[in-house]
Amino acid sequence: MKNLKYILYSVAAVSLLYSCTPAGGNYAGKEYMPDMAHSVGFESQSYANYSRNNWDSASVINRKFLSRPLNPAAGTIPRGYAGFSFASPEAYDSIMNILRGGNQLNAIAVPVNGKVPYHYGNTEEERIRASKDIVGNPFPISEAGLAKGKELYDIYCGICHGEKGDGAGYLVRDANPAKGDLGGVYPAAPANFMLDTFYISTNGRFYHAIMYGKNVMGGYAEKLSFEERWQVIHYIRSLQATAKGLAYSASANTLNPSFAVPAAQVKKLATAPPPPPPAPAGGEGSGTKSKSGK
Numbered sequence: 001m002k003n004l005k006y007i008l009y010s011v012a013a014v015s016l017l018y019s020c021t022p023a024g025g026n027y028a029g030k031e032y033m034p035d036m037a038h039s040v041g042f043e044s045q046s047y048a049n050y051s052r053n054n055w056d057s058a059s060v061i062n063r064k065f066l067s068r069p070l071n072p073a074a075g076t077i078p079r080g081y082a083g084f085s086f087a088s089p090e091a092y093d094s095i096m097n098i099l100r101g102g103n104q105l106n107a108i109a110v111p112v113n114g115k116v117p118y119h120y121g122n123t124e125e126e127r128i129r130a131s132k133d134i135v136g137n138p139f140p141i142s143e144a145g146l147a148k149g150k151e152l153y154d155i156y157c158g159i160c161h162g163e164k165g166d167g168a169g170y171l172v173r174d175a176n177p178a179k180g181d182l183g184g185v186y187p188a189a190p191a192n193f194m195l196d197t198f199y200i201s202t203n204g205r206f207y208h209a210i211m212y213g214k215n216v217m218g219g220y221a222e223k224l225s226f227e228e229r230w231q232v233i234h235y236i237r238s239l240q241a242t243a244k245g246l247a248y249s250a251s252a253n254t255l256n257p258s259f260a261v262p263a264a265q266v267k268k269l270a271t272a273p274p275p276p277p278p279a280p281a282g283g284e285g286s287g288t289k290s291k292s293g294k
């Protein structure tokens with residue numbers, strides 16, 4: 001009899017413990033009276049959210065709405081754009097629109113974290129493939145962009161490739177045999193962007209070099225954001241154009257129109273009249289149209 005009591009006690013204890021099933025995966029586990037113990041934070045794109053909220057049968061909140069991909073919260077700024085001055089809400093909207101791929105024929109949408117995937121590997125074959133595939137600059141040529149590009153180029157590239165892009169940066173030029181681990185002699189000549197081969201190569205050759213570097217040149221992917229890389233390339237193009245007496249600016253591009261669109265031209269494209277609205281659905285007109293179409 002005494003034993004039976006202990007057995008009953010232990011069965012009760014075990015079943016009590018068992019009822020506290022552990023949490024795992026998307027399952028939060030069972031709890032006794034969980035009300036208000038958990039916030040209503042939710043994961044987007046998951047219907048399982050709000051599983052604890054059985055209060056909302058009369059609610060106006062639509063779970064489907066909450067679980068679909070949502071726009072970033074107002075005021076979200078992509079990585080690398082913190083220093084941008086947004087003069088007005090309209091300026092903010094128009095910049096975000098450009099970053100997300102609106103407004104431009106050749107735009108690439110930049111995710112809000114500023115990371116744009118690069119689908120080329122760090123090999124010679126991939127370098128050639130990138131040079132073949134990537135022709136144009138996704139950003140239009142703008143004055144602000146060229147100024148930013150110059151600033152970044154002088155910091156990150158000009159020290160080797162030269163302020164004028166002629167491959168004679170001060171690290172190379174001022175090599176002094178009396179100083180330095182390498183005997184003061186720069187070990188390899190940086191590319192000279194004034195050579196014909198760099199005039200005719202597409203932007204992909206430059207972008208790939210920034211992403212991975214080449215031989216003794218290291219990559220700059222971690223130092224330059226997606227847009228910064230492209231503004232540096234704009235600036236290199238402008239150096240090339242200046243040397244040849246050609247135009248590469250916000251108003252004109254006579255260097256090579258397929259490399260980039262001047263900002264002035266982009267505005268023209270954006271203000272082009274919208275396409276005519278589609279014919280209204282239903283009615284006699286559309287009926288006859290679809291019949292004759294078949």
Ligand code: HEC
Pocket residue numbers: 153156157158159160161188189190191205206209210214215216217218220232
């Ligand atoms: C420390 C010196 C150094 C710096 C800084 C540097 N480079 Fe280079 N770069 C080189 C050298 C050296 C080469 C030649 C590599 C080779 O061909 O072996 C080169 C080659 C290149 C090439 C030619 C690649 C090809 O396809 O032949 C490009 C384009 C280039 N660099 C762009 C840049 C840009 C843009 C920056 C700045 C973000 C930069 N480099 C910064 C040293 C440098």
